[in-house]
Amino acid sequence: MTQNTSGYQDSPLVARLYDQVIPYRDRPDVNFFVRAALKTGGPVLELGCGTGRVLIPTARAGLKITGLDLSEFMLEACREKLTREPRQVQDLVTLVQGDMRDFSLDPSFSLVTTPFRPFQHLLTVQDQLSCLDCIRRHLVPGGILILDIFNPSLQGITADNLGEEVGAEPEFITPEGIKVQRFNKSIARDHFSQVLDVELIYYLVHPDGRKERQVHAFQMRYLFRYEAEHLLARCGYDVIELYSDYDKSPFGSLYPGELIFLAKKTAG
Numbered sequence: 001m002t003q004n005t006s007g008y009q010d011s012p013l014v015a016r017l018y019d020q021v022i023p024y025r026d027r028p029d030v031n032f033f034v035r036a037a038l039k040t041g042g043p044v045l046e047l048g049c050g051t052g053r054v055l056i057p058t059a060r061a062g063l064k065i066t067g068l069d070l071s072e073f074m075l076e077a078c079r080e081k082l083t084r085e086p087r088q089v090q091d092l093v094t095l096v097q098g099d100m101r102d103f104s105l106d107p108s109f110s111l112v113t114t115p116f117r118p119f120q121h122l123l124t125v126q127d128q129l130s131c132l133d134c135i136r137r138h139l140v141p142g143g144i145l146i147l148d149i150f151n152p153s154l155q156g157i158t159a160d161n162l163g164e165e166v167g168a169e170p171e172f173i174t175p176e177g178i179k180v181q182r183f184n185k186s187i188a189r190d191h192f193s194q195v196l197d198v199e200l201i202y203y204l205v206h207p208d209g210r211k212e213r214q215v216h217a218f219q220m221r222y223l224f225r226y227e228a229e230h231l232l233a234r235c236g237y238d239v240i241e242l243y244s245d246y247d248k249s250p251f252g253s254l255y256p257g258e259l260i261f262l263a264k265k266t267a268g
């Protein structure tokens, strides 16, 4: 595993298992992002596109989409999946290895998305500002940014369970016959910098019975609603919608829910 300078630790194991992890496989956000892409007509830029969980269905819907990710392992998994798609889907996709804090592409996107919280791997205000400035430069006039982050649960970020392995997920079996179960652990919470140190722990049982424990450690910064709104305003965006869920439940209708901002690039 390699630690990059954002809060995300790159890992070949995570890239290999990502699409099979039940909560990721069943995550109810794909249609939301595909519909948003259809509404703008594209082209779309997905930052932190990972294995293409959202990117590939977007291309299948006929949208031109560029996926940018820091992780070569995740991009490789995405490329491999794309080889199984029809030519016309493949032709709509461009993949770029890069950092969402500082990238330079053709600045012609009508929609920029950040599905499943990549923005929260940016651990400082400076990194967040660099990313939002960079996105703005890549949006056409009136273009839309969808910022997808979690709404911090006060109970969750103060729970008395540091160092405990919790949250047993449903087991799954990979095509190679490896039995996998995942847990999570909060290692540390810095409430001054708002950075959470988290571990995802994978227990593997190989077909020959050999057992393995693999840890994916990373950091995430939590942001509350008004902090995110101020950031967006400071970087030249107008918030036009704020949802708590991918079914467009309005903010405040469930707790903690998500913070899903639709923000329009301001003129000028």
Ligand SMILES: C[S@@+](CC[C@H](N)C(=O)[O-])C[C@H]1O[C@@H](n2cnc3c(N)ncnc32)[C@H](O)[C@@H]1O
Pocket (backbone or CB within 6 Å): 006, 007, 008, 047, 048, 049, 050, 051, 052, 053, 054, 068, 069, 070, 071, 074, 098, 099, 100, 101, 114, 115, 116, 117, 118, 121, 122
């Ligand atoms: C939880 S995954 C989300 C992947 C995908 N968007 C999805 O919805 O399945 C977070 C992704 O953000 C990427 N990432 C983290 N920091 C990044 C950065 N600074 N620039 C670009 N990608 C980054 C990681 O490599 C990882 O693929």
